[in-house]
Amino acid sequence: MSTYRVLVSDPISEKGVEALRSSPEISVDVNTGLKPDELLKIIGDYHGLVVRSETKVTPAVFAAAKNLKAIGRAGVGVDNIDRSAATDHGVVVMNTPSGNTISTAEHAFALMLALARNVGQAHTSMISGRWDRKTLQGVEMFGKRLAILGMGRIGTEFAKRAQAFGITVVAYDPFLTAARAQSLKVELAETPDIALAGADLVTLHVPLTPETQHIINADRIKLLNKGALVVNCARGGLVDEVAVKESLDAGHLGGIALDVYEVEPPPADFPLFGAKKAVFTPHLGASTAEAQENVGIEVAHQVKNFLTTGAIVNAVNMPNLDSRTLESVGPYLDLADSLGKLLSKIAPAQCDAIRVSYLGPVSELDTELITRKVLTGYLAAAHHEAQVNLVNAPAIAKAHGLRVSESTAALATNCTELIEVSAIKGEEVCTVAGTFFGKSARIVHIAGHYVEVNPTGKFLFVENDDRPGIVGTIGTSLGGASVNIANMALSRDLPNKKAVTVIEVDTEPSAELLETLRATPGIIRVLSFEL
Numbered sequence: 001m002s003t004y005r006v007l008v009s010d011p012i013s014e015k016g017v018e019a020l021r022s023s024p025e026i027s028v029d030v031n032t033g034l035k036p037d038e039l040l041k042i043i044g045d046y047h048g049l050v051v052r053s054e055t056k057v058t059p060a061v062f063a064a065a066k067n068l069k070a071i072g073r074a075g076v077g078v079d080n081i082d083r084s085a086a087t088d089h090g091v092v093v094m095n096t097p098s099g100n101t102i103s104t105a106e107h108a109f110a111l112m113l114a115l116a117r118n119v120g121q122a123h124t125s126m127i128s129g130r131w132d133r134k135t136l137q138g139v140e141m142f143g144k145r146l147a148i149l150g151m152g153r154i155g156t157e158f159a160k161r162a163q164a165f166g167i168t169v170v171a172y173d174p175f176l177t178a179a180r181a182q183s184l185k186v187e188l189a190e191t192p193d194i195a196l197a198g199a200d201l202v203t204l205h206v207p208l209t210p211e212t213q214h215i216i217n218a219d220r221i222k223l224l225n226k227g228a229l230v231v232n233c234a235r236g237g238l239v240d241e242v243a244v245k246e247s248l249d250a251g252h253l254g255g256i257a258l259d260v261y262e263v264e265p266p267p268a269d270f271p272l273f274g275a276k277k278a279v280f281t282p283h284l285g286a287s288t289a290e291a292q293e294n295v296g297i298e299v300a301h302q303v304k305n306f307l308t309t310g311a312i313v314n315a316v317n318m319p320n321l322d323s324r325t326l327e328s329v330g331p332y333l334d335l336a337d338s339l340g341k342l343l344s345k346i347a348p349a350q351c352d353a354i355r356v357s358y359l360g361p362v363s364e365l366d367t368e369l370i371t372r373k374v375l376t377g378y379l380a381a382a383h384h385e386a387q388v389n390l391v392n393a394p395a396i397a398k399a400h401g402l403r404v405s406e407s408t409a410a411l412a413t414n415c416t417e418l419i420e421v422s423a424i425k426g427e428e429v430c431t432v433a434g435t436f437f438g439k440s441a442r443i444v445h446i447a448g449h450y451v452e453v454n455p456t457g458k459f460l461f462v463e464n465d466d467r468p469g470i471v472g473t474i475g476t477s478l479g480g481a482s483v484n485i486a487n488m489a490l491s492r493d494l495p496n497k498k499a500v501t502v503i504e505v506d507t508e509p510s511a512e513l514l515e516t517l518r519a520t521p522g523i524i525r526v527l528s529f530e531l
């Protein structure tokens with residue numbers, strides 16, 4: 001019987017499905033073309049979901065997806081997946097950023113050429129019996145000025161192809177540095193308007209976000225040279241289709257080529273279908289055998305590895321945790337989880353903030369992940385958030401009004417390295433800390449006391465007056481209740497003041513035993529918990 005069930009709800013390559021099926025721990029159902037209500041009915045059975053752009057993964061889907069842990073997007077754009085709902089539900093979303101780059105750049109370039117030379121109209125005209133050489137005169141690409149919005153993977157590949165055609169490229173991308181622009185031999189524009197001003201050709205390669213919605217609008221179209229051609233092979237919402245239609249009708253914009261639409265498929269009365277100079281394809285950018293094999297196999301391995309090993313690659317809603325990182329960070333994650341749990345047991349309830357300090361070599365690691373694990377341990381116990389995990393821990397902390405901060409320092413004071421976690425409530429600060437002695441993790445600091453305690457196991461935590469006989473009494477009570485002591489750590493600050501006794505036990509102490517201990521003179525506080 002397989003441990004994990006994966007639903008493939010959009011068509012991916014057969015090799016991708018085979019790669020998923022290659023794990024005995026995973027069973028796969030390919031069920032494409034589901035209606036939204038059909039998906040809602042079955043999604044609760046699955047631990048993994050693999051999609052392309054057709055399946056809409058809405059908040060309602062997440063609400064119904066009680067067992068879902070991961071979504072793999074066989075492609076780039078994740079705008080069909082509600083990322084914030086995914087994060088809130090602790091579902092990791094991974095895409096495959098590079099497998100369809102070349103195919104999409106080639107398709108966008110093909111659209112630009114087809115638009116410039118009226119390939120689509122010529123084809124339609126010929127098969128309807130015409131030989132129309134006059135009205136189908138085109139424009140040359142050579143020597144034209146091209147604006148690229150979005151110089152990521154696809155934009156960069158498009159630029160190389162344009163340069164081979166003798167086109168001058170100007171690019172706008174908020175993350176494009178001057179040095180990178182120089183090495184790509186493109187002009188760097190500081191704003192989209194500067195890139196678009198005086199352009200003959202435009203191609204879009206940005207994700208659809210609130211900032212890029214209608215990045216091509218009426219005002220920006222006016223900046224283009226008369227007769228300019230616009231290609232959109234990225235996402236429908238990037239272009240204001242109404243503004244495009246008006247400009248085409250007014251004779252300013254020369255033509256539009258679209259692979260993607262605000263609504264897919266567009267309605268039969270889509271206004272741009274009537275445009276004289278236009279080319280349309282049905283979201284075919286990534287539809288090549290090569291791209292589909294690349295992204296299908298890649299996504300299958302990502303989802304399989306996540307479900308079976310916890311490795312996270314190409315996540316869009318949390319830091320990555322590939323198998324190498326997992327190996328180096330893994331022991332720290334376990335220690336962090338224990339520190340978070342311990343803190344939730346001994347710190348006051350309703351803390352305002354959690355502060356995590358990394359001292360020594362651990363500060364060189366991916367501390368964001370480790371902090372997430374501290375939060376996972378803390379929140380799961382303190383707020384009874386059974387569903388808290390690495391993906392949603394920061395969002396749950398925020399929702400509870402818990403401030404989280406992190407600091408690093410190269411040198412630890414008493415140990416080689418230290419993870420120190422404090423829960424803060426007003427003026428009150430409760431701190432626990434852990435370290436490694438060789439490969440063995442140890443908790444070395446609990447609420448102002450130095451101890452040496454295993455980070456996992458069943459524990460009794462006793463605060464008592466520091467005076468003779470108390471430890472003996474505790475031992476006698478445990479022995480009387482047949483609770484075996486596996487380990488014991490004693491710590492005191494000043495002689496005859498307060499001391500703590502942390503006892504690792506083999507079996508959970510009964511409520512009765514706890515009551516007996518609490519009633520013992522000299523014992524201030526007794527807690528029983530499992531880490």
Ligand SMILES: NC(=O)C1=CN([C@@H]2O[C@H](COP(=O)(O)OP(=O)(O)OC[C@H]3O[C@@H](n4cnc5c(N)ncnc54)[C@H](O)[C@@H]3O)[C@@H](O)[C@H]2O)C=CC1
Pocket residue numbers: 075076077097100101104149150151152153154155172173174175176205206207208211212233234235259260283284285286287
């Ligand atoms: N038609 C199709 O079948 C396909 C469409 N796509 C679409 O193409 C888009 C680009 O894909 P890639 O190049 O692989 O992604 P990418 O992530 O490599 O590049 C996107 C670039 O856009 C830039 N960017 C973000 N906000 C911007 C803004 N406001 N203005 C200008 N640039 C901005 C980013 O800095 C990044 O460099 C994807 O988001 C996806 O929506 C991708 C593959 C296939």
Ligand SMILES: O=C(O)C(=O)COP(=O)(O)O
Pocket residue numbers: 052053054074075076077078100283284285286287
């Ligand atoms: O990868 C992308 O962003 C795409 O748009 C490709 O979409 P598709 O997988 O062909 O539905």
